[in-house]
Amino acid sequence: MTGARVGRDCNLCGQTFIEEGAVVGDGVVVKNGVQVWDGVSLANQVFVGPNATFTNDLRPRAARSLPREEFVPTRVEEGATLGANVTIVCGHVIGRHAFVAAGAVVTQNVPPHALVAGNPARRMAWVCECGQSLGDDLACPCGRSYRLVTEEDGLAPIP
């Protein structure tokens, strides 16, 4: 829609809808059948799987129309992946390089580098920027390694 912001080198597949007020960064992939509503922002290199669902109203009622300024924002940070058919309840942040497994329902913030699954989504593991799950040493075969900041703040790369 007019008023949506979409960055460079994005791949927006069939039946996607980017609403006025939505923000899509550079290099973002949005697979088929996804609606990115006003209030949703996707940072650079975010992957959104097919039929993922965003929301922007915590108490929708047919009889009331929420003014734009009361939409509840959702932010997906750089490099995060949302699997097929996930649901993101609005008002949450999906951290950098986090991974939301297919079908998960996100009802709280997802820390950077967390792998979450289920309904409600809970953390199952930590994941590397490359997508590989990490062991207790937080070192990946790809050469990257991390330190745990806190459970809420997730992992930070070790340079």
Ligand SMILES: [Zn+2]
């Ligand atoms: Zn890796």
